[in-house]
Amino acid sequence: MWLSCCQKHDFDYWKGGTYQARLDSDNAPKTCVSNVGEPEIAALMLAGVRVGGTPYLPTKFRWGYGWPYPRLYGVLTASELHQVNQLSIGLSWNKN
Numbered sequence: 068m069w070l071s072c073c074q075k076h077d078f079d080y081w082k083g084g085t086y087q088a089r090l091d092s093d094n095a096p097k098t099c100v101s102n103v104g105e106p107e108i109a110a111l112m113l114a115g116v117r118v119g120g121t122p123y124l125p126t127k128f129r130w131g132y133g134w135p136y137p138r139l140y141g142v143l144t145a146s147e148l149h150q151v152n153q154l155s156i157g158l159s160w161n162k163n
Contacts, residue, residue: 072099083131
């Protein structure tokens with residue numbers, strides 16, 4: 068029902084980036100899930116990703132999990148951006 072709300076968010080978590088990018092990424096599915104009529108689930112999802120998605124733990128679902136641990140908050144380097152762009156060609160939210 069809300070799969071499309073989560074796909075870009077999952078991609079963002081794989082990619083990582085700044086603290087602000089994570090805040091923006093976490094709020095997007097909350098809004099989307101609320102808009103499909105599930106505001107309570109949206110609030111629970113937001114709480115879960117805010118607590119469980121920290122880059123400071125070596126989990127498989129942390130912010131920036133696509134990079135070797137630890138990849139903390141920060142702007143992606145030119146090399147990292149190049150890798151992300153190469154691997155994301157053709158994804159629905161990355162159409163140029």
